[in-house]
Amino acid sequence: MASADASGCPFHATAKAPSESEFDDWLQTDLRCSAGKREFQLGRYTVAHIRNGYQFSEALKAFRQDVEDYRKTGFLAIVPSSERFDDSVAELRTLGQIMVDAGLADSAGALINSQTVAIPFDVTCPVTGIPTVYEFFPVAFCPHARSVVDPLYDPALSAPFLAINTTSDAFAFGMLVRDLSLRHFHCAPHEVRDRHELERLLQKCATVWQKMSANTIQSYNKISEIPERAVHLSADQQTWTAPHNDPVFAEMVKEPHDHEMPAVYANRLCARWIAALFDGQTLKAARDGQSGGIPAFDFRK
Numbered sequence: 001m002a003s004a005d006a007s008g009c010p011f012h013a014t015a016k017a018p019s020e021s022e023f024d025d026w027l028q029t030d031l032r033c034s035a036g037k038r039e040f041q042l043g044r045y046t047v048a049h050i051r052n053g054y055q056f057s058e059a060l061k062a063f064r065q066d067v068e069d070y071r072k073t074g075f076l077a078i079v080p081s082s083e084r085f086d087d088s089v090a091e092l093r094t095l096g097q098i099m100v101d102a103g104l105a106d107s108a109g110a111l112i113n114s115q116t117v118a119i120p121f122d123v124t125c126p127v128t129g130i131p132t133v134y135e136f137f138p139v140a141f142c143p144h145a146r147s148v149v150d151p152l153y154d155p156a157l158s159a160p161f162l163a164i165n166t167t168s169d170a171f172a173f174g175m176l177v178r179d180l181s182l183r184h185f186h187c188a189p190h191e192v193r194d195r196h197e198l199e200r201l202l203q204k205c206a207t208v209w210q211k212m213s214a215n216t217i218q219s220y221n222k223i224s225e226i227p228e229r230a231v232h233l234s235a236d237q238q239t240w241t242a243p244h245n246d247p248v249f250a251e252m253v254k255e256p257h258d259h260e261m262p263a264v265y266a267n268r269l270c271a272r273w274i275a276a277l278f279d280g281q282t283l284k285a286a287r288d289g290q291s292g293g294i295p296a297f298d299f300r301k
Contacts, residue, residue, distance in 0.1 A: 017049055017080035018161050026160060032219040034212035035172060039073050044175070046075045053101025056164070060102070060119070063166070068123050073172045075136075079162040088152035091142035092250045095164055099138065099249065112140070112250040116292070119166070126171070126178040127273045129190035130283050134171040137247035137290050138164045148225050152254060154243055156220045156231050169289025173266055177205045195278050202270040210237070210262040229254065238263055247290040257293030265289050
């Protein structure tokens with residue numbers, strides 16, 4: 001997608017819908033999330049243009065069915081608008097109101113002030129084959145987040161159009177495991193009877209997921225023009241730091257938060273999957289991958 005001047009906003013601060021060629025260009029040049037790129041390439045991302053909460057709800061309902069059928073893993077709701085926004089706050093309020101109208105939040109004000117929306121999906125786990133709940137989290141993206149003069153400058157949460165991105169890192173990781181199991185063993189993970197072989201596969205998948213996450217963070221780190229608003233990977237690659245808490249919908253204050261890397265949470269998920277399959281333990285997918293961060297300054301005391 002045509003890039004904007006660093007101090008300005010794409011589309012002259014008007015959150016219109018991108019054309020097909022502009023959207024494809026954004027996917028190729030500006031989308032820096034390695035996992036997201038992979039899911040787009042596999043055709044597992046739902047993209048819908050929505051203008052209100054009702055349309056978001058209807059698109060989410062279709063997405064939920066596709067998740068249950070293992071056809072989709074992510075949902076990008078693009079919000080076309082002819083309105084010219086002065087800053088990120090105005091953009092975020094517009095997105096927040098859509099979530100309120102969709103019945104997923106009580107207040108747009110609370111939503112853009114660090115509230116988390118967790119949408120439970122009852123699915124059959126792609127790894128264990130056991131019915132469980134994976135929570136999906138909507139996060140707001142807006143053009144002004146790429147403007148260095150905006151108080152909420154945060155290029156990792158920017159897009160050249162208004163959008164709400166809904167994902168579950170835990171479910172997406174589970175789908176990666178399922179993909180590699182089908183490729184290597186020609187069966188779903190829960191059909192692999194050899195515990196050692198499945199553990200080896202899971203370890204390989206966790207390593208791949210870690211590398212993808214590290215690549216994403218390093219890529220976003222390079223584009224930030226304000227060091228305090230950049231994302232960082234810790235020296236031991238166990239945590240990553242962002243100027244926001246992930247996965248809250250949006251924030252009015254930018255503060256550094258430390259979050260777990262897959263080296264921590266993916267390995268924990270793998271242990272839970274193995275315990276559910278071979279040790280008879282109850283599976284709880286929880287919010288692994290998107291459990292929220294710890295304020296960095298508190299974390300380092």
